[in-house]
């Protein structure tokens with residue numbers, strides 16, 4: 001069943017779907033189907049294809065290259081992207097630093113960085129979290145001291161995803177240690193090639209290197225690379241973290257996983273019959289699909305409320321989307337694990353980033369299933385953990 005899109009929205013959906021069917025390079029699509037990681041060059045190639053079509057930065061203001069789509073069209077685009085399946089352009093560039101610069105950057109920063117961010121000539125990473133400053137981000141201790149027309153930065157960042165690919169980092173630093181903790185924070189743009197920046201890999205439980213520790217030792221950052229005013233960084237960071245809630249539930253990601261589980265379950269034999277015929281398996285699929293439908297309807301309700309009453313602040317009810325969306329992404333990853341069964345025991349982290357030639361009729365399709373199941377654990381931690389989201393819901397929605 002389709003949600004009640006208008007005829008124009010359905011036509012838009014078909015246009016997006018047709019574009020993905022022809023423009024997405026088949027080897028990249030295959031890697032996405034198999035749940036393999038997309039390399040840096042592949043990501044850049046795909047973003048440039050989107051950029052040529054004018055679709056790399058849908059949520060940006062039109063004067064800076066946005067599409068001007070309403071929230072429903074933005075949602076449709078994201079869902080179609082996930083179900084193609086195509087790589088999602090990196091969020092640090094498209095959803096975080098781009099919109100932040102549009103809102104708070106200087107003219108010079110906008111003119112220099114925005115076109116480079118949109119085409120991924122500059123890859124940004126996010127230097128916010130630190131040891132002891134994750135959920136309680138305002139406790140961050142990395143310090144910056146003004147020295148002429150530079151800040152001198154010392155400290156450590158943690159979990160800095162894709163820092164090993166990045167050209168730049170948007171960084172939160174403490175510039176006023178005496179002020180209340182939210183008030184002494186400044187937002188800087190750091191060239192990753194600056195002397196004193198070192199990046200050390202963290203290999204996660206899936207065997208993959210995505211995230212890092214980052215050490216900053218007397219790194220000099222020009223004052224011209226400060227975003228907005230000194231000591232106002234917390235406000236900009238809050239804006240950034242609240243931006244782009246429309247696709248937060250990632251229904252498309254879960255739908256794609258369920259569709260893939262169904263396809264594979266038609267081939268996998270259990271007790272002499274294809275697994276798809278097993279009543280218990282069918283029940284599990286139905287449970288996830290019903291919850292996904294409920295989540296999609298909730299997402300659409302929030303989108304239409306936001307369209308009726310636009311606001312700069314994210315609706316606290318979007319925490320429901322984050323909690324439920326991450327749980328369903330994890331449930332769908334677990335469903336795939338169930339399909340793979342014993343084959344998933346053949347754990348090959350190398351294959352996750354590897355060749356896109358796995359054969360669905362052989363067992364090598366199963367090599368990514370366990371690593372992706374483990375990787376899916378992080379979705380309930382990042383972007384504000386589910387416990388933090390429940391606190392928000394308790395306070396602001398339930399009034400507890």
Ligand SMILES: Cc1cc2nc3c(=O)[nH]c(=O)nc-3n(C[C@H](O)[C@H](O)[C@H](O)COP(=O)(O)OP(=O)(O)OC[C@H]3O[C@@H](n4cnc5c(N)ncnc54)[C@H](O)[C@@H]3O)c2cc1C
Nearest residue numbers: 126127128129133134135136159160161211378382385387
């Ligand atoms: C794979 C991965 C990639 C990441 N990438 C980046 C990145 O690129 N850039 C970046 O800056 N950060 C990144 N992060 C960091 C992420 O934002 C933090 O891990 C997250 O904010 C949680 O912080 P923490 O790890 O310090 O855990 P903590 O805040 O120490 O939390 C530990 C546990 O306690 C719970 N908890 C904490 N406070 C409360 C409370 N008040 N009430 C109830 N429960 C609470 C949490 O929910 C969690 O279960 C990444 C993390 C992961 C796992």
